[in-house]
Each structure stands twice: as structure tokens, then as C-alpha cells.
Amino acid sequence: MPDLSIDVVAKAAGVHRSTVSRAFSRPEAVKSETREHILRVAEGLGYTMSPLAQALRRKTSTFIPLIVPDITNPFFAELAKTMTQAADERGYQLLLCVTNGDPAKTDGYFTAMQAMYAPFGIVAPSTKVDTEALKRFDFGHKVVVIDRVEGDDAVPTVTVDSRRGIMLALDHLHSLGHTSIGYVSGIAGTHTAQDRMDAYLELSAESGSAPVVLDSGSDLDAGTRGAEHYLAMDNPPTAIIAANDMVAFAVISALGQSGVRVPEDVSVIGFDGLALGARFNPALTTIRQPIADMGHIAIELAEKQNADGSVDHIVLEPELLVRASTSGPRA
Amino acid sequence: MPDLSIDVVAKAAGVHRSTVSRAFSRPEAVKSETREHILRVAEGLGYTMSPLAQALRRKTSTFIPLIVPDITNPFFAELAKTMTQAADERGYQLLLCVTNGDPAKTDGYFTAMQAMYAPFGIVAPSTKVDTEALKRFDFGHKVVVIDRVEGDDAVPTVTVDSRRGIMLALDHLHSLGHTSIGYVSGIAGTHTAQDRMDAYLELSAESGSAPVVLDSGSDLDAGTRGAEHYLAMDNPPTAIIAANDMVAFAVISALGQSGVRVPEDVSVIGFDGLALGARFNPALTTIRQPIADMGHIAIELAEKQNADGSVDHIVLEPELLVRASTSGPRA
DNA sequence: CTGAAAGCGCTTACAG
DNA sequence: CTGAAAGCGCTTACAG
Known part of the structure; x- marks a missing residue:
């Protein structure tokens, strides 16, 4: 494609450069026959406008x-x-x-x-x-x-409404019969992560059950640490909410390594709704974000x-x- | 940042536009004092060159x-x-x-x-x-x-050397005592996927064991179908090589759903070495690509x-x- | 509706 | 070592 510029199209179509420009960028500003002719010629040449030049000018x-x-x-x-x-x-x-x-x-x-x-x-x-x-x-x-x-x-x-999401998770777990529900926080730097955590804390309090924060770290190892914390407890919660799906994966993986089975021994719910969750072992219950x-x-x-x-x-x-x-x- | 172009820098530095250009793009072509002065002025103004204009010209x-x-x-x-x-x-x-x-x-x-x-x-x-x-x-x-x-x-x-990778997987499984090893293919459109499959077929033959292709599909559901096929067998293999880690995840997930445990009931090895594999349940043995x-x-x-x-x-x-x-x- | 001109922000021979 | 000029590929008032 050697040097296909607006000028070679113009020459080939027998019109001025500015007319070619209009044919492409403001089609209504040029007579339809002219336009169609130009477009045809351009097509034949394999011409497309340079986004670089356009951006520079516009x-x-x-x-x-x-x-x-x-x-x-x-x-x-x-x-x-x-x-x-x-x-x-x-x-x-x-x-x-x-x-x-x-x-x-x-x-x-x-x-x-x-x-x-x-x-x-x-x-x-x-x-x-x-x-x-x-x-x-x-x-x-x-x-x-x-x-x-x-x-x-x-x-x-x-x-996404974080509080509503946590509420959904909590309600689901409650309806299953869980009363002691732990929480592992996610990538904690964002407002979103903080909102989820806050919602967990508040809603737990409202429902009269003591919150159990298994980890409040901000990195991807939160899941692993949360699992360790769980394993060290005398009376661990029967369910865990993970602040996001990736953390949930890590929790389940770390738990599995110690022989704790999900959901038999403990239920785990994530937050995000990643496609991957459907192929995790076990498939992950989660709060889906659209x-x-x-x-x-x-x-x-x-x-x-x-x-x-x-x-x-x-x-x-x-x-x-x-x-x-x-x-x-x-x- | 209003209209910070090479010309305003040139004016501010008291030199010609072309000298500014050289100061940035061919520093050795301009006297060091001049260059440093220009660079300082540019810095003060918060000027950077327009990659668009550069690309267009060059x-x-x-x-x-x-x-x-x-x-x-x-x-x-x-x-x-x-x-x-x-x-x-x-x-x-x-x-x-x-x-x-x-x-x-x-x-x-x-x-x-x-x-x-x-x-x-x-x-x-x-x-x-x-x-x-x-x-x-x-x-x-x-x-x-x-x-x-x-x-x-x-x-x-x-x-990556596909044949070598499959050989590594096979050797690992053999050394563990496996003699019946199945295979689930991956995204089958690529040469890489085909090479892995071919290697499995050939190397199995060489080692005198019959190949068991559980699925040869080319999509992400290959894992799920492979697991179904496995479950339907009277005499399923004791180990499975998955053509890539994602497929391995799907295999393990589908197997888990039917109560088949990895590695207790069947060993599974992937191919890729994804970071995610370390957090799968169980953590995935795999052939790592660099x-x-x-x-x-x-x-x-x-x-x-x-x-x-x-x-x-x-x-x-x-x-x-x-x-x-x-x-x-x-x- | 179309053309001619100026200019977007740069670079690069060409002189000096 | 530096400046003046031409031009990369476009667009957009401005005339006509």
C-alpha cells in the first residue's frame, strides 16, 4: 500500500482534496453522485483515512x-x-x-x-x-x-450497589440456616471493597450476629490468610463471604489443601460473577455484577x-x- | 494544558523549532548547553512531544x-x-x-x-x-x-516445544505409576494445540499404551465433555492430561460435580502454568510455558x-x- | 455544492 | 551546530 493519501484519491476521482474529505466525514455536505463516485474510487484503491492525520487536525x-x-x-x-x-x-x-x-x-x-x-x-x-x-x-x-x-x-x-450485594449474600446464607458467617476482604484499596466490608459489618450487627473478619488485607493473598485464620479457630463460622470471586477461589483452594471441603464443611460465597466461577471446584455461588x-x-x-x-x-x-x-x- | 506545541517551546527557549525537535529526538546533534536549556524550558512548561504528529511525519x-x-x-x-x-x-x-x-x-x-x-x-x-x-x-x-x-x-x-511438554507430563505420570492416561484436547484450532495432541498420540504409542482421547473438541467445553466421557467409561484412565490449564479446570470442576475427586480418584495435569492454577482446588500440576x-x-x-x-x-x-x-x- | 488556502504538531534534508 | 523551508495526511472556515 504505497502512499495512499487523500490527494491521490482526489486526483483519481478528479475532485479537490477537500471534497474527498467531505465525502467521508460529512457525506450530506456533498452531492450524492459526487460522493458515490469518490467512495467508489477510494474503495477501488483500497483507501482509508488516516486516523492519525484526522486526530491531529480535528x-x-x-x-x-x-x-x-x-x-x-x-x-x-x-x-x-x-x-x-x-x-x-x-x-x-x-x-x-x-x-x-x-x-x-x-x-x-x-x-x-x-x-x-x-x-x-x-x-x-x-x-x-x-x-x-x-x-x-x-x-x-x-x-x-x-x-x-x-x-x-x-x-x-x-x-454496583455493594450493600445490596452483601445483603443478598447474607440472606442466602441465613436462609440456608447459617448463623455464623465470616468475611474475607478483597482488594481493599477501592471504595467498592470498603463498601462491601462496611455493609458486612453493619448488616451482621443488625441481624444480631457477631461479625468474624477472617482477613482484611488488600492483596491477593487475603484468601490464603483468611483460610489460615479459619483453620486456627476453635469455633469457625459455618459460612464465608469473600469480597470477590478471586479471593473466594483462594479461600477454597487453601481450605482444600487442609482437607476442609466446600460446601460440606463450610459454605463459601463470592462477589463478582466471573465466568470462571462456573468452572471452579466446586462451582462458585456468588453475587453477580452486571x-x-x-x-x-x-x-x-x-x-x-x-x-x-x-x-x-x-x-x-x-x-x-x-x-x-x-x-x-x-x- | 493549552496548545503546548513545539513552537511555543521554541519561542520560550529562544531557538528555532527544528532545534527543539533535535534536542528531543537526536540529542547528540545539538550543543549540550542548548539542549539542556531547551529541555529545562520544556520541562518547566510541562511539554511533551505529540506522538501523533511524530508518527505522521516520521x-x-x-x-x-x-x-x-x-x-x-x-x-x-x-x-x-x-x-x-x-x-x-x-x-x-x-x-x-x-x-x-x-x-x-x-x-x-x-x-x-x-x-x-x-x-x-x-x-x-x-x-x-x-x-x-x-x-x-x-x-x-x-x-x-x-x-x-x-x-x-x-x-x-x-x-514452546509441545512434544517436550507432553513428554514431561507423560513421564511425570508414568513415574507416579500411571499406565492408563487419557487426554482432553484444547482450543484445537492452533498448530500448538495440534502439536500437543499429536505428541500425546505418538508418545503413548511409543510407550506401548493405548491412547484414550476423552475429547478432541476445540472449545472451552472440551473439559466438560471430556469429564462426561470419563464418567461414562467402564475402565477409565487413572490420569488425564489436559491440553491447557483452562481445560484442566473444567475437567476437575465437572468431575467434582459427580463426586470424582482429584487426585484421589484420578490425577489431572494441565499445560500452560497459569498463575491461577496455584489457587485452584486442588492446586494444579501443569507444564509451565515461559x-x-x-x-x-x-x-x-x-x-x-x-x-x-x-x-x-x-x-x-x-x-x-x-x-x-x-x-x-x-x- | 466545490475549490483554494491555511494550519494541526512535528521532522528532515538543505544551507550556512 | 542552528535556522528556514517543505511536507506528513488530513479538516475547516472562507469564497464562489
Whole structure:
């Protein structure tokens, strides 16, 4: 494909460069015969417009960054997958940016994306979002966050109702006959993680049962430590709520290593609804987040903000997904 | 950040635009005092060069596409993670492109990346690589493939020695005392998957034991079907090799659902060495692929090809990772 | 409805 | 070692 520029198409079609541009970008502004002729010629040549040149001239592009802490975490992978689709449908290209939890990288991505004239960005945080960092960029006001944000109503957000999710989990476990229910926290940096934990603490208190926090750590080893703590107890709970599915996997794995069986010996329920959960051993009961919806909504919110400046905060409903990892307590 | 271009830096530093350009891009071509002054001024202004404008002018960028079929598959997620790092270290930005198995999308990504002046691309295939498609693009000769490629030695490749991996698995199982070893195939479209299966068939024959292919499907349900097949057998094998870790998970999960325990009732070994395997229940014995090395090498091969036109085919050694899912056969 | 011109933010021969 | 000029591939007022 040698040097196929707008000018060679123009020459081939016998029109001016600007007419070719219009034929592609503002079709209604050019006589339909002219347009069709141009398009045909372009097609024949195999010509497509350079997104680079377009972005440079227009000062806006269709690149939209999705900033995630760790693509290896299936929650973010699933989010990335659905968002790729959502973006495609709307003519954007999603640029996956992985921070590995390094805030400096987030900053780097922001400036890079500003330089790429990204119309907006999506951030799925691993730590509480630094609203100051957001403000340091023009870009900061064109970001939507997949988490709750504190102290800055200017940024649109999508989340799932954490309290409601924990309530669903607790109700499910109660209805099975459990009265002593432990909790292992998840990646604890986010508001979401904190909300889940707070909900557990409050709702336990309300139901009159003492909360048993098996681990409140913020890393992926929380599950392993939670299991150790469980194993060391004289009177362990008969069920465990894990703050997210990955933690639930780790809990079950560590428990299994010590011969504790799920759900026979202890019930475990996760939070996320990862596809992987269906293929875990045992298949994981969990609180499902509508990940696909979150992805679509995030993009809609960004477009809406771009269009009319409105800032929405959407809270989605979670859903109980009963599989094999929960059952009644041992007699 | 209002309109921070090379010209405003030039003005502020009292030099010509071209000198600023050199200060950044060919530092040795400008007097060190001048350079330092310019850099200081730029820094003060918070200026960085526009990658868009650079790419447009230079006709080469630092965007490098990584084309994967499904980011939700942890193998590709782990690959993406290590490649993001490898790319960063060398000053590239990785652009994650997800095809969802749609070859049309691959084509689309190729043309997009050509338009972005990507210096090269990496493709991690889900199906046998279409060498014709590669040739349709200039770009096709600047691609490195993470799989074996047939009938086109012109494209650099990195793979792991499939036969050696299967041999490792078989030896491990034999040494544990297993003589009847089944096989469940993986995502069967790739050469890699086919090589693993072929190796199993051949090596089984060589060792004098009849191969037992529990499923040869090409989708994620192969594991589930393999388990069903196992359950229906009068004389099932005492160990199962799964073509990849995800399939192994599914096998174990489905088996568990029917009360068959791993490794007590049957041993299961995977292939990939996913981080997730360590947290499965039970922790998965597997053949580890050096995923991080594959990522780094892929980029090196691409750079090498760009530099001197050389085309290498690297084959890496897999490694046995013994965890909890294998043990001696039931007495 | 179409053309001619200026310019987005850079780089790179070419002079000096 | 530095500057002036041309140009990468587009878009967008401005005329006509």
C-alpha cells in the first residue's frame, strides 16, 4: 500500500482534496453522485483515512483509554472484553492501559491520552481514585470511573450497589440456616471493597450476629490468610463471604489443601460473577455484577457528558447466583 | 494544558523549532548547553512531544498491536501483561486488539495498525495463522507470531516445544505409576494445540499404551465433555492430561460435580502454568510455558527483523510444575 | 455544492 | 551546530 493519501484519491476521482474529505466525514455536505463516485474510487484503491492525520487536525480522536490495574485479574479482563465490543459498536478503539497498581503509570497514561486527543477515558480503579490527579489534566474532566468517587461529583461513575450485594449474600446464607458467617476482604484499596466490608459489618450487627473478619488485607493473598485464620479457630463460622470471586477461589483452594471441603464443611460465597466461577471446584455461588452493562453504561455516560456536560452516577443492581459452593451448615 | 506545541517551546527557549525537535529526538546533534536549556524550558512548561504528529511525519510510530483472540482467557491475559511491560521497557506502547476469534477483525486491526504506522505487530493466534492474510499487508512481513506457522518461513515465531511438554507430563505420570492416561484436547484450532495432541498420540504409542482421547473438541467445553466421557467409561484412565490449564479446570470442576475427586480418584495435569492454577482446588500440576520470556522474545524478534531482515524461529523449553492435582493411582 | 488556502504538531534534508 | 523551508495526511472556515 504505497502512499495512499487523500490527494491521490482526489486526483483519481478528479475532485479537490477537500471534497474527498467531505465525502467521508460529512457525506450530506456533498452531492450524492459526487460522493458515490469518490467512495467508489477510494474503495477501488483500497483507501482509508488516516486516523492519525484526522486526530491531529480535528484535535479529537476515537481512541479511548481503559485504565485497569491488572488485566490478569478476570474481573478487569471481562470488563475489557465487553468494553472493547461496546467501543467498537460506537466507532471507538479501546486502548487498554495496565498500571500494575502504579499511580505514576496512571498519570503517564493520562498525558499520553491527552496527547492522542482521546475524547474521554474510562478508569477502573484498584485504589481510591485520586481526584487531584484527575484534576491535573483537562482530561480529568472527561473520565468516567467504575467505582464510587469521594469528594468530586464532577466525574461520572458506574457502580454496583455493594450493600445490596452483601445483603443478598447474607440472606442466602441465613436462609440456608447459617448463623455464623465470616468475611474475607478483597482488594481493599477501592471504595467498592470498603463498601462491601462496611455493609458486612453493619448488616451482621443488625441481624444480631457477631461479625468474624477472617482477613482484611488488600492483596491477593487475603484468601490464603483468611483460610489460615479459619483453620486456627476453635469455633469457625459455618459460612464465608469473600469480597470477590478471586479471593473466594483462594479461600477454597487453601481450605482444600487442609482437607476442609466446600460446601460440606463450610459454605463459601463470592462477589463478582466471573465466568470462571462456573468452572471452579466446586462451582462458585456468588453475587453477580452486571459487568457488560457497566461497560456499556460507562461509555454512554462519557458520551453524554461530552454532549451536554451532564454528570451521572449510576448504581446497578447485583444479583444472587446460586451454584455449588453453598449449602446448609453441617448438622 | 493549552496548545503546548513545539513552537511555543521554541519561542520560550529562544531557538528555532527544528532545534527543539533535535534536542528531543537526536540529542547528540545539538550543543549540550542548548539542549539542556531547551529541555529545562520544556520541562518547566510541562511539554511533551505529540506522538501523533511524530508518527505522521516520521511514518513510523511506537504503537505496537498485540492481537489476541480473547483477553478473558488467562493465558492471553498473562501474555498481555508481560508484553505490556516488555513494550514499555523499550519505549513502545502496546495496543491490545481482541478479535473474539473473528478473522475479519484481525484484518481490520492490521489495516488500522498500518494506518497508525506501527513498526510491527504481535499475533497470538486462536486459529491457524492465515499466511495469505498476512501477505495482503505490507504489515504482514513485520509480524511475529506466537505459534508455529506453516508454509511461510518469512514470519518470525516463538513457541514452546509441545512434544517436550507432553513428554514431561507423560513421564511425570508414568513415574507416579500411571499406565492408563487419557487426554482432553484444547482450543484445537492452533498448530500448538495440534502439536500437543499429536505428541500425546505418538508418545503413548511409543510407550506401548493405548491412547484414550476423552475429547478432541476445540472449545472451552472440551473439559466438560471430556469429564462426561470419563464418567461414562467402564475402565477409565487413572490420569488425564489436559491440553491447557483452562481445560484442566473444567475437567476437575465437572468431575467434582459427580463426586470424582482429584487426585484421589484420578490425577489431572494441565499445560500452560497459569498463575491461577496455584489457587485452584486442588492446586494444579501443569507444564509451565515461559510466558514472560515469550513476550520479551517476540518483541526482540520483531526488532531484529526490522533491523537486519533476519527471521528467527525460537522454540522454548517447557517445565514440569508439580502441585497437588497429581498423585499415584488408587491402589 | 466545490475549490483554494491555511494550519494541526512535528521532522528532515538543505544551507550556512 | 542552528535556522528556514517543505511536507506528513488530513479538516475547516472562507469564497464562489
